[in-house]
Amino acid sequence: MMFGVIQFPGSCDERDALAACERVGDARLLWHANRDLAGVDVVVVPGGFSYGDYLRAGAIARFSPVLEAVREFAAEGGPVLGICNGFQVLCEAGLLPGALLGNEQIRFVCRQVEIVVENDRSAFTAGLEAGQRLSIPVKHGEGRFFAPDDELDRIEANGQVAFRYAPGQNPNGSARDIAGVCNEAGNVLALMPHPEHAVDPLTGSTDGLRLFESAARALA
Amino acid sequence: MSAGEETAVAQAKHRELGLTDAEFDRICALLEREPNDVELAMFSLLWSEHCAYKHSRKLLRQLPTEGERVLMGPGENAGAVDLGGGWAAAFKVESHNHPTAVEPFQGAATGVGGILRDVFALGARPIAVLDSLRFGELDSERSRYLLDGAVRGIGHYGNSIGVPTVGGEIYFEGPYEQSCLVNAMCVGLARSERMVRAAAAGVGNLVVLMGASTGRDGIGGASVLASAELDEGDDAKRPSVQIGDPFEEAKLLECCLELLEAGLLVSLQDLGAAGLTSSAGEMASAGGVGIDVDVTRVPLREADMEPFEIMVSESQERMLAVVAPDDLEAVLATCEKWQTGAAAIGEVTGSGRIRVLRGTETVGDVPVAALVDGCPLYDLEPAEPEGWSYGNRATLDAGAGAAEIALALLASPSVASKRWAFEQYDSVVGSRTVRRPESADAAVLQVPEAGGAIAIAIDGNGRRVACDPYRGTIEAVLECAANLACVGAEPLGLTNCLNFGNPEKPGPAWQLERSVAGLADACKALGVPVVGGNVSLYNEGPDGPIYPTPVIGLVGELPEPERAAGLAFAREGDAVALAGPFAPSLAGSQLAKLRGELDKGLPGVDLAQHVAAIAAVRGAVRAGAVNSAHDVSDGGLACALAECALAGGIGCRIDLDPLVEARGGSGESSLFGEGPGGFVLSGEREALENLGSSLELLLIGAVGGESIELEAGELSLSLSLADAESAWRSLGERVENA
Numbered sequence: 001m002m003f004g005v006i007q008f009p010g011s012c013d014e015r016d017a018l019a020a021c022e023r024v025g026d027a028r029l030l031w032h033a034n035r036d037l038a039g040v041d042v043v044v045v046p047g048g049f050s051y052g053d054y055l056r057a058g059a060i061a062r063f064s065p066v067l068e069a070v071r072e073f074a075a076e077g078g079p080v081l082g083i084c085n086g087f088q089v090l091c092e093a094g095l096l097p098g099a100l101l102g103n104e105q106i107r108f109v110c111r112q113v114e115i116v117v118e119n120d121r122s123a124f125t126a127g128l129e130a131g132q133r134l135s136i137p138v139k140h141g142e143g144r145f146f147a148p149d150d151e152l153d154r155i156e157a158n159g160q161v162a163f164r165y166a167p168g169q170n171p172n173g174s175a176r177d178i179a180g181v182c183n184e185a186g187n188v189l190a191l192m193p194h195p196e197h198a199v200d201p202l203t204g205s206t207d208g209l210r211l212f213e214s215a216a217r218a219l220a
Numbered sequence: 221m222s223a224g225e226e227t228a229v230a231q232a233k234h235r236e237l238g239l240t241d242a243e244f245d246r247i248c249a250l251l252e253r254e255p256n257d258v259e260l261a262m263f264s265l266l267w268s269e270h271c272a273y274k275h276s277r278k279l280l281r282q283l284p285t286e287g288e289r290v291l292m293g294p295g296e297n298a299g300a301v302d303l304g305g306g307w308a309a310a311f312k313v314e315s316h317n318h319p320t321a322v323e324p325f326q327g328a329a330t331g332v333g334g335i336l337r338d339v340f341a342l343g344a345r346p347i348a349v350l351d352s353l354r355f356g357e358l359d360s361e362r363s364r365y366l367l368d369g370a371v372r373g374i375g376h377y378g379n380s381i382g383v384p385t386v387g388g389e390i391y392f393e394g395p396y397e398q399s400c401l402v403n404a405m406c407v408g409l410a411r412s413e414r415m416v417r418a419a420a421a422g423v424g425n426l427v428v429l430m431g432a433s434t435g436r437d438g439i440g441g442a443s444v445l446a447s448a449e450l451d452e453g454d455d456a457k458r459p460s461v462q463i464g465d466p467f468e469e470a471k472l473l474e475c476c477l478e479l480l481e482a483g484l485l486v487s488l489q490d491l492g493a494a495g496l497t498s499s500a501g502e503m504a505s506a507g508g509v510g511i512d513v514d515v516t517r518v519p520l521r522e523a524d525m526e527p528f529e530i531m532v533s534e535s536q537e538r539m540l541a542v543v544a545p546d547d548l549e550a551v552l553a554t555c556e557k558w559q560t561g562a563a564a565i566g567e568v569t570g571s572g573r574i575r576v577l578r579g580t581e582t583v584g585d586v587p588v589a590a591l592v593d594g595c596p597l598y599d600l601e602p603a604e605p606e607g608w609s610y611g612n613r614a615t616l617d618a619g620a621g622a623a624e625i626a627l628a629l630l631a632s633p634s635v636a637s638k639r640w641a642f643e644q645y646d647s648v649v650g651s652r653t654v655r656r657p658e659s660a661d662a663a664v665l666q667v668p669e670a671g672g673a674i675a676i677a678i679d680g681n682g683r684r685v686a687c688d689p690y691r692g693t694i695e696a697v698l699e700c701a702a703n704l705a706c707v708g709a710e711p712l713g714l715t716n717c718l719n720f721g722n723p724e725k726p727g728p729a730w731q732l733e734r735s736v737a738g739l740a741d742a743c744k745a746l747g748v749p750v751v752g753g754n755v756s757l758y759n760e761g762p763d764g765p766i767y768p769t770p771v772i773g774l775v776g777e778l779p780e781p782e783r784a785a786g787l788a789f790a791r792e793g794d795a796v797a798l799a800g801p802f803a804p805s806l807a808g809s810q811l812a813k814l815r816g817e818l819d820k821g822l823p824g825v826d827l828a829q830h831v832a833a834i835a836a837v838r839g840a841v842r843a844g845a846v847n848s849a850h851d852v853s854d855g856g857l858a859c860a861l862a863e864c865a866l867a868g869g870i871g872c873r874i875d876l877d878p879l880v881e882a883r884g885g886s887g888e889s890s891l892f893g894e895g896p897g898g899f900v901l902s903g904e905r906e907a908l909e910n911l912g913s914s915l916e917l918l919l920i921g922a923v924g925g926e927s928i929e930l931e932a933g934e935l936s937l938s939l940s941l942a943d944a945e946s947a948w949r950s951l952g953e954r955v956e957n958a
Contacts, residue, residue: 009467009470009471009474009558009559010380010467010470010471011382012379012380012381012382012470012646012649013382013649015650015651016649016650016651019651047649048382049379049380049466049467049470051467052380052465052466052467052468052470053380053467054467107372107643107644108375108376108379108644108645108646109643109644110642110643110644110645110646110647110648111643137648139379139646139647139648139649141379194648196651197648197649197651199651200651202654202666202781202782203648203651203652203653203654203666204648204656
């Protein structure tokens with residue numbers, strides 16, 4: 001069971017994601033300039049500011065060599081987890097629906113929030129129960145999930161909403177409180193909150209670890 | 221033009237660059253000729269207060285700098301202390317006051333960028349940033365603009381580069397209206413044996429400039445901005461403020477750490493104030509060598525830059541390394557991997573001189589010793605001001621009752637929750653943050669590599685230092701140490717940033733002298749060495765100087781991070797105790813400020829007694845004897861208790877009569893008076909009572925209910941948690957919707 005965590009120049013949370021993966025399996029970093037995923041079983045696209053994100057979050061990373069490999073990996077059903085900037089990258093790459101816009105309050109926000117599990121379709125949520133609440137921090141400036149209403153209807157109808165912010169805890173104005181979505185096939189999932197920063201009781205919560213444990217069990 | 225006119229022009233030039241006539245004459249004597257323009261620019265920067273500490277160096281000699289755990293002291297890019305297990309914490313605080321006053325977003329952002337470079341120049345990975353900020357009163361539009369810009373700038377840089385901002389403080393006081401303060405502190409983690417010094421070595425080794433290309437931004441920043449008073453028309457100085465690029469720095473950071481890990485660098489130095497001139501000069505000086513720099517080999521943003529511009533440019537995100545010729549190829553390959561610029565721009569020589577070449581032509585040639593150490597050091601001419609020399613504006617109704625006072629204090633921007641600010645900072649990246657902002661008195665970061673954790677606090681209270689520079693500075697150090705004690709940490713080393721007015725004037729000179737004396741005495745009493753620091757003088761506007769503001773940063777260690785106490789009341793029914801030799805007084809307090817009654821003078825303290833109390837509280841927290849710990853600071857006990865209650869979402873019933881009896885104050889001074897040495901502890905009654913054997917301890921009440929009920933002598937007050945909360949949480953609303 002090998003997790004691969006992509007490292008772009010400008011990634012911030014790749015070591016944290018790596019450490020979270022190592023709590024449940026083996027893990028290694030995957031350099032952005034390589035097209036080779038080194039045979040990993042799971043790909044994690046971590047948080048940060050890939051290539052500086054001066055243009056639009058994720059807009060440059062989608063063109064990176066490693067993303068070509070991730071596209072193929074995902075098309076073959078490989079499990080992919082995007083976190084924060086990873087969510088933005090996967091949306092930009094067309095692997096997930098919707099887009100992440102600037103927060104409603106036009107400010108970066110770092111806060112512990114509760115999210116509610118909506119479905120158990122992906123490897124990362126198979127071990128969770130619908131309705132379960134997880135306490136996980138968010139930290140982003142562009143985390144407002146957006147899609148046109150008909151697209152949102154379709155995402156909901158398809159069961160592609162993976163997580164919603166608990167009532168009253170939407171930190172950024174996301175449409176319909178959506179915190180995380182998956183693709184139609186269910187193998188690509190991403191969320192704005194940082195599960196890799198909720199894996200240690202000493203630093204606040206272990207609720208995020210459930211996603212990594214779920215993937216490890218589902219793929220064992 | 222006559223000879224007389226030519227001399228006048230030359231003199232005008234050095235004066236415009238901030239050098240006095242006597243300093244210019246001394247440069248001529250050291251060079252045995254007049255400097256050319258390149259050399260004059262170099263001298264003007266390295267002989268500025270910012271680089272040469274010419275008004276402060278003599279005073280700073282009295283600070284204790286040695287200790288068993290000190291690995292690097294003042295003079296290096298940052299100080300470093302031993303954490304055990306082969307690991308070291310490297311840290312430093314530095315100001316970016318004047319740039320922030322001119323352009324707050326970029327000024328604050330590059331302040332963070334600069335302090336990060338100081339720390340990773342040692343080979344340490346930055347793991348935490350804290351900021352100490354000062355602005356004018358919040359009802360001033362300018363202050364809100366500066367606050368908003370500075371907070372965004374700090375967030376922009378720290379968040380983007382992936383270093384958590386784990387703590388800090390913000391005060392709002394009239395004297396900072398024109399001259400705001402932004403002091404940024406960074407803590408990094410390094411393998412002790414792999415830390416590098418900034419000394420150039422090895423004649424024939426190459427000097428490699430890494431990172432961003434060099435442009436015209438920040439030219440003259442050190443002399444024009446950092447060492448002259450700000451006045452009207454500051455917009456003209458905007459081109460002197462540097463522009464930050466955290467992505468460039470993120471790549472540079474990873475690249476440098478990778479190069480150091482591979483053992484490919486002989487030494488490393490960041491480019492800060494005065495750019496290449498100071499980096500090359502300081503590296504050569506520390507190594508007792510010379511350096512040749514060929515400006516035609518420096519990658520430029522603009523093709524037509526003059527040699528002097530290249531030598532003094534303060535373009536951000538650059539580092540200077542010394543590399544053995546055989547390693548150059550490997551160094552360039554690593555830089556290529558990280559997509560960061562790199563060019564061999566010169567070499568280490570045995571000449572003891574900095575030579576600036578343009579190809580084969582020598583355009584500047586100065587002895588390193590003259591450039592780095594030749595600046596005259598000045599004696600201050602201090603004189604104590606007659607009376608209170610700052611403003612005094614009453615904002616609180618004279619007839620306000622105790623509850624009204626408490627709410628006014630909680631809502632006063634310096635006391636109110638700073639959640640609006642710290643939520644704009646990533647405080648968790650790096651997976652080390654055990655205590656986040658406002659959850660405990662100090663930030664706590666786990667360092668499992670060294671088998672424990674570190675705690676970090678940054679403190680300074682200019683208003684109280686203005687009341688009494690000596691005692692106020694002692695209080696700042698004690699408060700910082702008290703903050704560490706509340707999470708069970710013992711200080712290992714101290715860094716400081718001394719923000720003062722114009723030292724050439726007698727009043728600010730007196731404040732500086734007395735403050736440094738207080739700093740020295742407090743450090744000696746606590747047994748804490750000063751491992752580095754920074755001086756920011758000339759913080760004056762048309763209305764006069766800022767409050768004298770020494771900002772203290774402490775790094776300490778704690779063995780068991782899970783025992784680090786939070787400040788929040790934790791359990792219904794817990795007893796509440798006031799520990800420590802706290803003897804509250806209204807002198808210099810927030811309440812005195814609200815009433816417009818500030819005046820000179822603070823009560824003195826028995827340092828030994830305070831140091832003992834700090835040690836006892838630390839011991840109690842480490843032993844797990846308390847469920848919460850919070851030091852009493854701005855707004856006195858009433859505010860400290862409200863903060864514990866609000867953080868825990870649970871009320872308390874408190875009777876301060878034991879304090880009135882024991883220390884002899886009034887009800888009002890007991891509720892709202894300030895002073896060092898007060899700790900609010902909560903826990904099981906018996907556990908708290910047992911602490912009384914090692915610590916002055918008064919049981920004052922119990923945790924519980926949904927209101928804050930306080931009694932003290934003739935006064936009593938009752939605040940619902942909701943009312944207290946809305947006052948305490950009012951900062952964001954007041955910034956956003958003013």
